[in-house]
Amino acid sequence: MSQSFSSFIPPSRVLMGPGPSDVYPQVLEALARPTIGHLDPKFVDLMDEVKQLLQFVFQTNNTLTMPISAPGSAGMESVFVNLVEPGDKVIVCQNGVFGGRMQENVLRCGGQAIMVQDKWGEPTDLNKVRETLQANLDVKALAFVHAETSTGVLNDAKALCQLAKEFDCLTIVDAVTSLGGSELKVDEWQIDAIYSGTQKCLSCVPGLSPVSFSDRAIEVIKQRKHRVQSWFLDMDLIMGYWGRGGKEGKSSKRAYHHTAPVNSIYALHESLLILHKEGLQNTHARHDRNHLSLKSGLEKLGLEFVVQKNYRLPQLNMVRIPDGVNDAEVRDRLLNEFNLEIGAGLGELAGKVWRIGLMGCSSSRKNVDYCVSSLEAVLD
């Protein structure tokens, strides 16, 4: 192999796409601390703290709360492969890309996905969900995306969970983009299984997926008739490593399952500390404030929001690309001349919209101003 290689020095981008978001410098610092063993008592203590901090951000007492050692899409899969068995019916609400991915997961578990479709850019219609629940009284779970990253729509998680409980079915929630950016109350809303990602509003590096399962979900897993199809994502095995909580919790022996991504866990811990210190309400208020100031700036440039105000996400701003403007050219110039990343449209929205993220560390006055002034220069 004659080619010569050299160390990779990344450019310093400003990350205002749909994720990853800018990572807090303290998080990068934590990431680079010396690796220790994944069964080292000091690491096990850290795992316990990460669990507690995740319980805080999820607003839950669920003992089964932890990061899956892989990105959000693996977190999604961990929920479906553990809860859905062949033949199970799951209602999946789709109003963007990620509802479709949930459907894929149900199908690959041998389940039946009953779809409730809504227009991309609009929220899931509660009436349709109620009708679908009424027409399918044997459904096992209702699955939906809390914050649709592909459109910037907030679905009404609280109301959807209430509906599901009325019909006595489990709730499965995608909180990849909502965790840390939108109000989210796992216990109060009675969410049974939820997953997120570290690279959005937590402003940690990508690669981990925090999940939480209610006691009811654990009971369902225990009653399974078929083995979980994934060994890597079998929650029963993962619990043996992350601890089962309760009486056998902190002091219980941890069984080796896989090697945890030790350094990424350092980083997650640090990002959760930052969120814990700021407080959830303050974090949400900051996301709202910066969203409003971005909105004001973008509207001055003549850019229009696609999503209606009452279900618009502050952390993911989807605006229409003006007629005659070349999508790729604008994004390329922003990236190359301004080191600024914004997101393209996904799926049916490709070429029609931009998605501007204001997530976690990226949700700052500085980023808002920089984004507006850079766009102004490029669109001029």
Place this chain on the structure above:
Amino acid sequence: MSQSFSSFIPPSRVLMGPGPSDVYPQVLEALARPTIGHLDPKFVDLMDEVKQLLQFVFQTNNTLTMPISAPGSAGMESVFVNLVEPGDKVIVCQNGVFGGRMQENVLRCGGQAIMVQDKWGEPTDLNKVRETLQANLDVKALAFVHAETSTGVLNDAKALCQLAKEFDCLTIVDAVTSLGGSELKVDEWQIDAIYSGTQKCLSCVPGLSPVSFSDRAIEVIKQRKHRVQSWFLDMDLIMGYWGRGGKEGKSSKRAYHHTAPVNSIYALHESLLILHKEGLQNTHARHDRNHLSLKSGLEKLGLEFVVQKNYRLPQLNMVRIPDGVNDAEVRDRLLNEFNLEIGAGLGELAGKVWRIGLMGCSSSRKNVDYCVSSLEAVLD
């Protein structure tokens, strides 16, 4: 939540267990560089370099060579879920923990695992494998562990692959502990699917799993009758993101599949650079040299190797715990007084052996001397 939390400052351990190994300082430095987008053209270029460097360490031209965005056990699963369909027969050689995990994977794919069992601490018996192949002419694949981390045994990968080819079946190889520590020639030995981990002889942080699939394996995947049961590990989708190589290779558009663990990829790139610079032969020679000097030091302390010399791994040294010596107490003292981690026995070997790793960066004269002198002090 009234508890107060603070940043986690890990102790500086010397990692001589079965992995993670000591991480190169340059790798930690690379890890902490600023995060960029997972579809950023600069990142896509980096992905291409990582592929090339992995082709180098695997000694292959396989275009489907890349890191799975999760630990080695997910890499293992990626191989099985893509290659094994319900009803498929796979011969699995077991002479330690990880052969058993392969069996689990086959079963969870709906396949039939035909086991070839050998004693833990001894290599897989080629005659038994031949007999099993002869008795099962319809097997799809032969699966085995190249370097058994649980025992320190090197299985004869070249001969096993040759046997499989004689019977025209696929070869699936676990190279978690062998990659970068033992001779490994994917193309020359005709390996069809192989997976490894980053936290062993590559001395990168844990969390990624380099994999490689031959063109023949890709053909088998293309001919599948059932969909791959994992969405996250579906190689067809992953290829869309990592690039398909060949004509549609470098310049092809990358489809979003999941968010790559960007910073971990920086780290992997740096660790591969180090290996590329040292050269595979030099790396192997260093592993052999340090193993011999550890062996000599341990034998002076009266410690005996369990595995015979001709199939003993230089990177994983399994020694018998002397009679009357308390396993846990010795390891605890090494950890607490010397900041030195060595490995316990797994499964049926628990309490009977120690596993001392000399992997990648950990394979150094300094570590050897420190380990011997620390053990001497504790056993005294």
